[in-house]
């Protein structure tokens with residue numbers, strides 16, 4: 001997602017990026033800033049036009065009370081829920097005076113909103129929120145049925161087997177070698193994939209004539225409990241055995257931990273994808289085993305420092321030591337993740353003839369498809385089994401059509417969240433002149449080692465954007481609560497939260513200075529609960545009495561605070577929308593930018609007297 005092209009910044013010696021750097025022409029391929037300026041395909045009307053009303057009225061009406069042109073900051077705290085206040089809530093325990101003070105505005109200017117389950121288009125209210133659905137909802141102003149549910153429906157109705165993506169992969173099965181490969185995340189997390197969907201799909205493929213299946217499975221531990229990979233791979237081995245008994249040669253062929261093998265995102269570290277290519281495609285990895293459960297169990301036992309997220313790559317070999325499932329000419333390959341960000345790079349490696357991100361050594365001619373199309377701008381991949389959600393007429397399109405100047409910024413790990421996901425899974429900019437997208441390069445070490453991440457640099461860049469007077473809408477994402485929350489390291493999460501608080505203070509002070517307006521909200525919970533719990537809600541403890549870390553997101557609602565000197569005194573949160581969710585944020589910030597939102601958006605959270 002997101003090609004890098006066009007102008008590059010020149011780096012000064014200042015600690016943080018400056019807008020001057022962004023706007024100056026430069027050719028230096030620095031490692032601090034990667035602005036996405038120039039070279040993107042314009043896609044102002046967004047996606048498929050098939051279902052779009054014939055004539056869209058893009059002109060937004062002026063808001064009756066809030067004046068247009070007041071600088072407006074929208075700060076998304078990633079992984080920052082409002083949860084029970086106990087010893088395992090890092091947000092409660094951290095010293096975060098600025099963010100805590102926002103609560104004093106309740107109920108008129110601080111409230112919580114739903115960020116999980118059906119409120120954000122997920123199949124059930126047991127589904128935790130995640131960045132993709134959260135940012136899609138905030139960008140689009142609507143609750144959109146997301147990938148997880150669309151795949152469920154397509155599998156249940158059997159439509160998937162009648163569509164052209166399936167017909168495309170099926171062509172490979174009837175001539176040798178004709179292996180059907182599946183690559184993806186094996187868990188019940190429901191954020192990127194779900195194992196039950198893979199199990200149904202493998203069964204469906206067999207029923208449609210597939211005789212040979214190989215799974216390249218990634219261990220999770222991030223959307224589910226650390227160590228649960230053994231349970232999921234055991235379940236998968238059983239299903240594969242059942243298929244074998246019916247006459248389908250079905251086996252696991254390779255694997256590794258999602259954060260170390262294959263599932264990089266936003267080009268943070270191509271080495272991760274390269275490792276995956278070696279294991280899945282070439283059948284090469286340092287660890288070789290005859291069985292996947294044995295592989296995971298042994299690697300974990302021999303290296304107590306490893307875990308599901310970071311498990312090194314392994315390959316399954318036969319008795320002679322030959323890999324059981326390298327990917328070769330004539331095979332079919334399906335990535336069974338429905339979520340885009342962490343499989344876009346692997347998709348490029350399969351899809352692009354001309355590919356220079358790493359040396360593929362061998363580039364097999366295969367029928368390649370995604371569970372979904374992952375990038376609507378790039379049409380990546382060309383073939384897919386289930387159509388992605390149609391996310392149209394997003395706020396971004398309305399805003400550029402009404403001349404709003406936007407600055408969007410985050411660090412690599414969340415950069416696509418405030419741009420790609422925000423714009424309905426489109427990698428290009430909506431308007432070259434009106435928008436500046438700035439990426440601050442993330443560290444590549446595990447984030448508990450550097451929990452402050454780039455909060456300060458992002459805040460400084462946003463501050464400069466606010467003070468510059470060049471932007472109406474400054475949109476940022478601070479990654480720490482989420483990225484450090486996923487490590488399960490409580491002490492580091494406290495540092496992470498404190499870095500976020502300092503960043504927020506810097507930005508709110510800038511808003512104060514220019515008489516602007518702010519909204520501080522979040523996309524889903526994470527740092528707000530760092531312990532696994534029993535049914536009564538008590539923290540589970542290990543043999544030494546320490547709480548067992550929770551590395552996943554939570555089901556908690558998220559805070560939403562508004563304020564700033566530019567916010568008219570008679571603007572308040574209304575009280576008649578107790579179940580409002582992230583999609584209500586959109587009409588709210590469009591109001592704060594001085595506009596009435598499109599009539600079919602979820603209602604604004606604001607009232608005025």
Ligand SMILES: O=C(O)[C@@H](CO)OP(=O)(O)O
Nearest residue numbers: 130131132191222223482
């Ligand atoms: O890291 C990720 O890919 C997900 C968790 O699987 O987190 P987020 O939705 O916050 O990006």
Ligand SMILES: [Mn+2]
Nearest residue numbers: 078079131523
């Ligand atoms: Mn997130």
Ligand SMILES: [Mn+2]
Nearest residue numbers: 079482483486
């Ligand atoms: Mn996360």
